[in-house]
Amino acid sequence: MHWFNQLRVTTRLVAGFLVVAVIGAVMGLLGVVNMGRMAEWTGKIYNGDLQALKAVQDANINLVYASRAQIGLLSASTMGERSAEKDQIVKSLGTMDERIRQVAGAFETPEGKALVKQYQDLSPAFRARMDKYVELVGKQPLDTSQFESQVFSESADLIKDSHALEAVMFQMVKRRDDRARINMEEARSVYHASRLWMLGLVLGGLALSVLLGVLLARALSRQLGGEPGYAAAIAARIAEGDFSSPVKTRAGDKSSLVFAMQQMQQQLSRMVRDFKASAESIGSASREIAAGNNDLSQRTEQQAASLEQTASSMEELTSTVRQNADNARQ
Known part of the structure; x- marks a missing residue:
């Protein structure tokens, strides 16, 4: 058959x-x-x-x-x-x-x-x-x-x-x-x-x-692996995002609709966990990048301040040199 x-x-x-x-x-x-x-x-x-x-x-x-x-x-x-x-x-x-x-x-x-x-x-x-x-x-x-x-x-x-x-x-x-x-x-x-x-x-x-x-x-x-109403209830729970409820299959069932929905539930559950882990990793990396950006910004500001001080010192030095030159001509 x-x-x-x-x-x-x-x-x-x-x-x-x-x-x-x-x-x-x-x-x-x-x-x-x-x-x-x-x-x-x-x-x-x-x-x-x-x-x-x-x-x-x-x-x-x-x-x-x-x-x-x-x-x-x-x-x-x-x-x-x-x-x-x-x-x-x-x-x-x-x-x-x-x-x-x-x-x-x-x-x-x-x-x-x-x-x-x-x-x-x-x-x-x-x-x-x-x-x-x-x-x-x-x-x-x-x-x-x-x-x-x-x-x-x-x-x-x-x-x-x-x-x-x-x-x-x-x-x-x-x-x-x-x-x-x-x-x-x-x-x-x-x-x-x-x-x-x-x-x-x-x-x-x-x-x-x-x-x-x-x-x-x-x-x-x-083919269904159970009653049509049971298969419909499983599909409704998965559609609502409930991946925790167990899906019962018959012994030795490897090809029915309910078995496929069980596999889909497990795959979706793993994908959601992976997405959460990935999101947490991305969030941690983002925070680290933000902290690095803040540190870089502070260093940039410090370097800018040092450059301003250096520029000021250079102006003062230039003014001093100019005065010395004027004094030497006199």
Whole structure:
């Protein structure tokens, strides 16, 4: 971590915040991706499984309607009732085939395709037999006691065929139900995996954030050498000229701000002592120079007085010489 401690404080703080931001971004991205996967599985369950299940069940219901109308043909008391039951059979069988055709593509597995193929093989034969049955009943009188025996045998055969179709559609419903259950389990597994990932990232991000905070705090504390308030108080005392208060540093501290302020305090204290000593030396020398100047001045005055006396004596001597010279001429 030596390289980390060499970085600027601003760089370290920005790096720490960036790491936390990246963790948050990863968590958000993972959440978005997993939400998309959950939406995909949900859409697959609804559009693929539930819609197919509903369509097959609807086809089965229409088969029941057609079988009910088939029985209704036998008990119809008027030609209008026969016509209504015939229309119901045509409508129900048409709706049944249409609903199966709509969802045939949803059965993508080999087993599902086999079921669709089985239905496609049974349905045309069933409809053809139903058409023959309807035509046969249409030829019968309204009194059921006068029906041909073939009508009842054909009706029994149609019921068997309808049971075969029902069995196929039951298997199709079961297939879609199983597929929906599998998709639901996969969606649940995606949810659980996403929850574990999110929980892991949250805990990891929390741990990493705490670690970065501790590292940054230790690095800043190591650089400062103490609390920022303590460093500010030391600077204030030094600014006021107080060099006597001790500056406490941590054991082994040789590079912090507080250590540098301690060195500065000691250097300033030594410089002040040196300045005082120098000032006292200069003052003593100045006093000695002043005393020497006074002595020189006194001597100069004495010499001046002696020179004046000498000059006076010279004048007197000159006057005497002049008088002697005058006396000699006389």
